Amino acid sequence: MINTPVCSMFGIKYPIFQGGMAWVSDASLASAVSNAGGLGIISAMNSGADCLREQIRKCRAAVGNRPFGVNIMLKSPFADEVAQVVLDECVPVVTTGAGMPSKYISAWIDAGIKCVPVIPTTAIAQRVEKLGACAVIAEGGESGGHVGELTTLVLVPQVVDAVSIPVLAAGGIADGRGIAAAFMLGAQGVQCGTRFLTATECTIHDNYKKRVLKARDTETLTTGKRLGHPVRALKSPFTRKLAEMEYDSNISNEELELFAAGSLRKAALEGDEENGSFMAGQIAGIVNDEISCEEIVIGMFSEAERILAGAGKWLK
Numbered sequence: 193m194i195n196t197p198v199c200s201m202f203g204i205k206y207p208i209f210q211g212g213m214a215w216v217s218d219a220s221l222a223s224a225v226s227n228a229g230g231l232g233i234i235s236a237m238n239s240g241a242d243c244l245r246e247q248i249r250k251c252r253a254a255v256g257n258r259p260f261g262v263n264i265m266l267k268s269p270f271a272d273e274v275a276q277v278v279l280d281e282c283v284p285v286v287t288t289g290a291g292m293p294s295k296y297i298s299a300w301i302d303a304g305i306k307c308v309p310v311i312p313t314t315a316i317a318q319r320v321e322k323l324g325a326c327a328v329i330a331e332g333g334e335s336g337g338h339v340g341e342l343t344t345l346v347l348v349p350q351v352v353d354a355v356s357i358p359v360l361a362a363g364g365i366a367d368g369r370g371i372a373a374a375f376m377l378g379a380q381g382v383q384c385g386t387r388f389l390t391a392t393e394c395t396i397h398d399n400y401k402k403r404v405l406k407a408r409d410t411e412t413l414t415t416g417k418r419l420g421h422p423v424r425a426l427k428s429p430f431t432r433k434l435a436e437m438e439y440d441s442n443i444s445n446e447e448l449e450l451f452a453a454g455s456l457r458k459a460a461l462e463g464d465e466e467n468g469s470f471m472a473g474q475i476a477g478i479v480n481d482e483i484s485c486e487e488i489v490i491g492m493f494s495e496a497e498r499i500l501a502g503a504g505k506w507l508k
Contacts, residue, residue, distance in 0.1 A: 198381035203259045205229030211385030212263020215460035219247045223254035224393035224485035233261040241273040248281045259284040266291030312340025314354040321355045332363030336473040352378030366475040368495020386473040390482045399463030407476035426470040
């Protein structure tokens with residue numbers, strides 16, 4: 193059985209985090225992943241304290257003493273209040289993105305909360321380590337949602353060399369082969385988002401799941417580079433139109449932002465195939481079944497174990 197320091201650090205059976213995806217990662221999905229032996233994560237999204245508190249309590253009721261986490265997007269206008277909620281509710285783990293957790297991390301650490309930032313570069317990894325992060329998630333640009341420039345294959349080993357805390361790899365991982373590769377790069381765990389989009393416990397609209405299940409290797413498109421926050425999603429009327437608008441100098445950045453506002457919610461909750469942003473990573477092309485979180489986690493790690501056990505076959 194695969195066991196790394198990440199397992200003991202977070203009290204989990206398998207060294208896997210479920211990504212904190214806005215409008216996707218609710219108590220249903222997070223609790224299912226935690227109950228399967230990984231670390232389920234609730235997304236705080238751009239919602240306020242009351243909504244997050246409700247999801248935390250639902251998750252805790254479902255997992256009992258098993259750990260779970262909350263993901264906070266630090267540029268959210270609600271960041272201050274949701275940062276306080278995780279303190280009030282004694283959430284075991286917080287992952288962060290879209291900014292530096294400098295403002296909150298000391299209070300979290302003092303409360304015994306483990307902070308694990310998602311980072312796109314070695315420089316940011318080193319900065320959050322100095323702040324007190326207990327681990328980092330090195331996320332490559334293959335991921336769905338907001339992405340950086342570096343690929344997972346390039347980013348992970350450089351982050352491993354740059355910090356002394358555990359590194360989890362994210363981006364382009366949806367089966368045991370990806371997990372095995374992440375370990376070979378020096379990671380001690382993984383984070384997966386796209387793979388869990390088609391979990392039976394994932395509550396997104398069926399249209400979203402069907403798009404992921406039908407996806408091919410060239411099915412995603414990155415938009416938002418002009419705005420400074422690129423986003424990867426499945427190709428759709430919305431993403432194609434947004435990409436076209438980005439190249440039109442007569443369209444202002446404000447108009448682009450307005451056009452994109454609410455598009456993920458339209459995809460996840462309404463299944464709007466014309467106006468929705470169906471965020472997913474490049475690995476969506478190998479996600480081809482709708483099974484439980486437990487089947488996903490056990491299947492991925494069973495495959496990874498077989499691969500790693502046979503890795504010496506190339507040595508002569």
